Amino acid sequence: MDERAARELEAKTKRQRWRIALLLGFGVLINYFDRVNLSVSHEALRHDFGITDVTFGYLLGAYNWTYAMLQVPVGSILDRFGVRLVGCIGAFLWSAASFAGAAAPGIRTLFGSRLLLGVGEAPTFPANAKAIGVWFPPEERSFATSLFDAAAKFASAIGVPLFGVVLLQLGWRMSFVATGVLSLLYFFAFLLLYRDPVGKERWSHESAQSKQESTPESKDAVGDDEAEMSLLELLRQPKMIGLAIGFGSYNYVFYLLLTWLPSYLSESLHIDLLHSFLYTGVPWLAATFTDLLIGGILVDRLIQRGWNASHTRMAVLVGGTAFGLGILGTAWSHSAVQALTWITISIAGLSAAAPVGWSIPSLIAPPRSVGRVGGILNLSNQISGIAAPIVTGYLVYLRHSFTAAFAVAGGYLVLGICAYLFLLRDVSRMDAGRLSEAG
8 A cells, every 4th residue: 555545544544433433422422311311300200100219219220230230241242243233232222221211101110111221221331442442542542532421421411401391391201202212313323324443444553653652551552462351360450440449439429410410409409490400410511521621632632742641641530530529518518509519520520530531441451351341340330320329319318418428429439549549550551461470
């Protein structure tokens, strides 16, 4: 291939991979619409089905049960069958789950539809992490990852007010129908537009060498494309444990706010339901910007300008999680302004760290084990996603206050920061050979 043809192929591949990044971001946006449509339905379900806060907590967490159970096997399935096939099946299942929720005649059927939703959406984040890993070189992965990770926050920023208004005007069932239609549209878009990279399109060690990259993880990434670690080997790695605990603490706060924030504003601060839906969008909008601007653009720019890649990523990861401790301020807030300020500080900081965390699996895992690492990471996330709404439901029911719930979240974040500092320590490739020799 001559130089001109090579440049044309590179330009075409670059356009293709950014189109794919946007497609993945759209998928996560719809993904989280499916999740927030339940959180805004609290009062309606209490009226229709007579549920308590404890029951609602279990219903909020139902989606995460099947989602969590499938994370590890989904990682292995992705490594074997690729993103396209698994992604298509998942998108079809989660659209079917949304329509099933809309038609649910009772709480048990609605619970079952949420379990099915968890099955359909289980591959999403591990698949996205794997797709970014094979399409993008390391110095572009933070921003590419932030496009789909920020979509999760933007979905809450616009989804809670949007589906809250749909619920108030048309009823909770129509909000589920709306997410079902959007999910089905994404299924067809993914079917038509996504494909796994082939040949020179796939990010490889040749492209890294041609750019003469100097970052530590780039050097690690140019190793043997056939390197692989078993599930047991990964679970014994301090880096894997540290990343899983740290990211689990982030996801606990994320799901606490995703599922309970509208109820907190209406029940504890006595804001009417419509305004609680509107105010909920404020912290999530700030989170969208920090996700994109700090965790995405800033991190990539600093690395491209020669900053130490591992130190830069660790600084944002740990610093953003530390800002998450703002959730403790919410515990003792007595006005909407105070509460929203602390919540915004917390979720904005955590969101700045999130795309860095999701870019790490493709940087620390051997090439053929990225799906497994993504699966383990998201298993930890979803255990937190199960625990957060249920624990919060019990604490609110027993104490008639959200104070203890926010304090628990802050304690978990302290544990997560320690896990990043003392177990993950840096962003470099895990060494399967050394572990095998030690065993």
